Amino acid sequence: MATVSRDDIATRDGEAAATPKKVHIKTFGCQMNVYDSERMADALAPAGFTETDRLEDADLVILNTCHIREKAAEKVYSELGRIRLVREARRRKGADCIIAVAGCVAQA
DSSP states (O other): OOOOOHHHHHEETTEEOSSOEEEEEEEOSSHHHHHHHHHHHHHHGGGTEEEOSOGGGOSEEEEEEOOSSHHHHHHHHHHHHHHHHHHHHHHHTTOOOEEEEEEHHHHO
16 A cells, blocks of 8 residues: 655645645544544644545545454445545546545554
């Protein structure tokens, strides 16, 4: 899996993106993951990202995952399939999105 740096997401030629970008963060698992997701949103805000509840509007999708419970891990894989379809639809319209998996499933 490729690693995405903050520079890959936030900047082009050293300047913040001119148009606001949208991030959709979906959290799976424990209360700590909820806190971590909030911190991710806070960290992306200075780079021009605002949160969106609509997956279809997101330029960046982050799945913050938990591997402790098997059902949670299965939900992540199912969600990745759904996101792939949304990404393909965005590409047909000339847009794209970055998909990132964070948390325990990414580490496993």
